[in-house]
Amino acid sequence: DAKTTQPNSMESNEEEPVHLPCNHSTISGTDYIHWYRQLPSQGPEYVIHGLTSNVNNRMASLAIAEDRKSSTLILHRATLRDAAVYYCILRSYGGSQGNLIFGKGTKLSVKP
């Protein structure tokens, strides 16, 4: 299964934008890019997903490179509640829905 690579940690100031990168150089044409975040001692929650075009929702934006080998999760104005571990994973359409690989993710710290 295709794997993703993310920085271990990032820091941001409150109310500033945050760009969280993810590399997925072995992505296949049927892989969707998903982002989840996990607060301490909680289950991960869905943030956003996309295939080729950039996507926006109330939580964040997802910018996908033209060759799809990388993507960036954008939090437009970070708040203290955005401090979490962010996971970028690939989910294949039409194939097995199992074995979704979660790496260590990026731990985002937000300073007041």
Added chain:
Amino acid sequence: DGGITQSPKYLFRKEGQNVTLSCEQNLNHDAMYWYRQDPGQGLRLIYYSQIVNDFQKGDIAEGYSVSREKKESFPLTVTSAQKNPTAFYLCASSGTSDTGELFFGEGSRLTVL
């Protein structure tokens, strides 16, 4: 409200005992998953099931067992054969016909004394 319920939230077990973690969903999802998370680590897949009465091993299935007798339920048994069972266990579900979001439960924290 629809969602996934895991129980118990905290569980203590003596070495050599089997323990079963419950996972129930009312989202009408076909697929369900069990993950294990150790401190400071990502999620590792234990078992997954795409349909009732069928399940597959994930990356770390040894020492664990599951059943899927009902669509809404996917219990995980941590057996005495699991050498290091102390961890945070997460259950998730999703529809198999699309690439939409995974829904996670709040997790069960197992400590072996």
